[in-house]
Amino acid sequence: MxxxxxxxxxxxxxxxxxxxxxxxxxxxxxxxxxxxxxxxxxxxxxxxxxxxxxxxxxxxxxxxxxxxxxxxxxxxxxxxxxxxxTTNETSFYRNPPQLKVFQDIILKEVLDKQRAKGQKKLHIWSAGCSTGEEPYTISMILHEVLKLEINSWQIKITANDLSEGVLRSARRGVYSQYSLRTTPKEIIAKYFIDEGNGKYRVKPEVKKLVSFGQLNLSDRFQVKRVERSHIIFCRNVIIYFDDEMKKNVIASFYDNLLPGGYLFIGHSESLHNISRAFKPIHYPGAIVYKKEG
Incomplete structure (x- = not known):
């Protein structure tokens, strides 16, 4: 959304x-x-x-x-x-500085911690996934980072949205050139099938990691049923909520995250005056919120 x-x-x-x-x-x-x-x-x-x-x-x-x-x-x-x-203005690899922090720093740290525990399991939640560009981007980044090692990991990206219409589109996994406007050319060549007529289909190995489902973030019972996450993405969603709703949703994210987990929100969004539970960590071009413990 x-x-x-x-x-x-x-x-x-x-x-x-x-x-x-x-x-x-x-x-x-x-x-x-x-x-x-x-x-x-x-x-x-x-x-x-x-x-x-x-x-x-x-x-x-x-x-x-x-x-x-x-x-x-x-x-x-x-x-x-x-x-x-709700309209869904999004694209693959949106906000590259934030994704670079995710790929180079946060993801590496979380994967290293899981390896050290002998637990090759990872759960990432894309809350407000729109037509699927965000969770598929996360899947592509995981493939880039783990390479062949990805086959030895148990990885799930849970992708939820309020609209069943956008979820149908996300499950199809077919996109126009406009959706790829912020995507590096080498990524397009590696993870998409060019179907002609300006249409590109996400490759099966990318889709395999992502599970789509309808979810209403205002429903605490629905949110509580989401598997606990190492990382949550909820970008450009909470700006449409009033303060009370923002606090409820962010509290739900805090409860869902495993200790040491991370929350990514939109670059124009902030948890200032919403929650003091997270520790904000500043990186070039991005702020990431950590659940300490």
């Missing part, structure tokens, strides 16, 4: 959302997902949802609210709602 409301849809008729309808839908979305929509984004919510009303043949945003609350098809529609209120 890399960006919210980054594009607008042209309104095709004069249907407008009332203040009451906006607050009803805004509160419902918050309750369901933890995503908080500010008052000044009312017209963007209107623009995003207008096509859902048309497809369902509803006459008002109030009718759409009641559909989401009470209709037998509400669960399926909730997935559609999540898809239209």
């Amino acid at each position: 890399a960006s919210l409301f980054s594009k607008t849809i042209t309104l095709r008729n004069d249907l407008k959302i009332t203040d009451k309808e906006f607050f009803q839908l805004r509160d419902f979305i918050y309750e369901q997902s933890g995503i908080y929509i500010n008052d000044n984004r009312k017209y963007l919510l209107e623009n995003r949802l207008i096509n859902r009303l048309k497809e369902l043949n509803l006459k008002s945003f109030g009718e759409y609210y009641y559909f989401l609350k009470y209709d037998p098809g509400r669960k399926q529609e909730l997935n559609r709602l999540f898809e239209v209120i």
